[in-house]
Amino acid sequence: MARWQPDARGRLEAAAFELFRERGFEQTTVADIAARAGLDKRTFYRLFGDKREALFSGSGRLEELLVKTVAETDATAFEAVVAAFRRAAEDIFADRLELVRMRQSIIASSPELQERELRKGTALGAAVSAALRAKGCDETTATLATESGVTVFRVAYARWVAPDSDAALTDLIAEVAAELRAITSARGKLPT
Amino acid sequence: MARWQPDARGRLEAAAFELFRERGFEQTTVADIAARAGLDKRTFYRLFGDKREALFSGSGRLEELLVKTVAETDATAFEAVVAAFRRAAEDIFADRLELVRMRQSIIASSPELQERELRKGTALGAAVSAALRAKGCDETTATLATESGVTVFRVAYARWVAPDSDAALTDLIAEVAAELRAITSARGKLPT
DNA sequence: GTACCGATGTCACTTGGCGACATCACCGTA
DNA sequence: TACGGTGATGTCGCCAAGTGACATCGGTAC
Structure with a gap:
């Protein structure tokens, strides 16, 4: 399994951004995002307060x-x-x-x-x-x-x-x- | 069951308001609100877009x-x-x-x-x-x-x-x- | 009476979000 | 080298928000 992924946060942000553009925000699951980043849903929630936050890191x-x-x-x-x-x-x-x-x-x-x-x-x-x-x-x-x-x-x-x-x-x-x-x-x- | 409740909308608003004050917004379930109004969760969602809307009818x-x-x-x-x-x-x-x-x-x-x-x-x-x-x-x-x-x-x-x-x-x-x-x-x- | 209609209830399902616990990698130390 | 600790991650199970599909009831028009 994906132990120690460098810059997990950045990769999740990128995955989220891509998926939101491809399918739209509502049609994208947090599990989808995590999967594309090679991580688990739970990890996403440890790094971001919620699904929306992935778009507001800046x-x-x-x-x-x-x-x-x-x-x-x-x-x-x-x-x-x-x-x-x-x-x-x-x-x-x-x-x-x-x-x-x-x-x-x-x-x-x-x-x-x-x-x-x-x-x-x-x-x-x-x-x-x-x-x-x-x-x-x-x-x-x-x-x-x-x-x-x-x-x-x-x-x-x-x-x-x-x-x-x-x-x-x-x-x-x-x-x-x-x-x-x-x-x-x-x-x-x-x-x- | 509760067929034809007069002013279902108003009663749901009132119930929501009370419960939000008693337990807080997060601690209140839509099912709770509906129950207090003598209605079903599904009915709530037919009258309000979501849980928050119950507070913004004005x-x-x-x-x-x-x-x-x-x-x-x-x-x-x-x-x-x-x-x-x-x-x-x-x-x-x-x-x-x-x-x-x-x-x-x-x-x-x-x-x-x-x-x-x-x-x-x-x-x-x-x-x-x-x-x-x-x-x-x-x-x-x-x-x-x-x-x-x-x-x-x-x-x-x-x-x-x-x-x-x-x-x-x-x-x-x-x-x-x-x-x-x-x-x-x-x-x-x-x-x- | 019957046929229809609108408001409601029931059920099942997906997803967001979270708590609890199990793992694994790595690191310092004896 | 073996050991125990620590931090990041995965796994599992749960509740609650919403939603679609279908059933049901009251009333109303014909």
Whole structure:
């Protein structure tokens, strides 16, 4: 039997990714994933909290980077968060468009995965918000700034991933941030 | 056996709510819920998509009201969304603080329920955003305005539910909206 | 009465997820 | 070299979430 498989975790992630693309998320069994990786179902559950987690291993690194950058950046709360996301866009996402698109199409096909992605987003927000507070931000500012920053990132990310887009994620983030500023500060009464 | 139970749906919701409070969400079986309502497990699944849904029946009404109000309101996109949430705060939440607190403490105790709540929030956002676009809003504005509006509501709602608060939800929403405007419009240098 | 229909119950099954225990590889040490 | 320990893995059995197929009952129209 498969005693001591090097990088079991990585191989399970890869197997899961392949199978999700081949058959779809729901049609893939944890046992299937483990089998393709040459491991047992039980081993999968020792390395991942649940079936969904196999697709979200990267979010830890993103969170780390974000928190670090926010802590170092010297700017308004909201600006700091946006800047951190732009930094992350360059360091983590820049060269991975195709991969991200495949991943996103998997997520889009399953409500369960969409829920998990939402949760990862708020976890991210909580961590960033904590980093902001550690820098002396008051709670409200920290919460709203990160929440808005996450929104900006989400929208920019969605555009970036969209099949017809070819702009750089960093630029999209900057654009969306500007748009958000315009929208929330507008005070007039103009529906259109 | 129990043929023709009046308001099966309502009784299942009530049973679920009670049991979740008594034993917790994870410790409650769908079979338990059905039994308390005098029905069968299978019937539960015919009326609710899954175990979690029993706690989220209200979100449909909220969505309806929001969409209607947004469609009628004549103001800037973001303002319209905020106004719609304030209206909803009065029409739906005003007299239900205690109930909402109980519900929220159940949700807080289970990651699964938190995920579902997040999803309901984005579904709400999608509906509101569509209503905005139907009024002539461009896509970006609609998305960002509703996303920001939802954020405002979320934060205000959290404060309202917090055990030491006693302000009215409507007022909290207005306050948080003002804070958000201040934060995103703060002119800082553009870092990185 | 009968024929139909909609709401419910029954049964069987797959899968997610977990606890308990058995193994095996490897490692340091006497 | 033999030994015992440790950590990663496999095996087994279980409960609970969901679901499909089929049976059943109450009422209703004809």
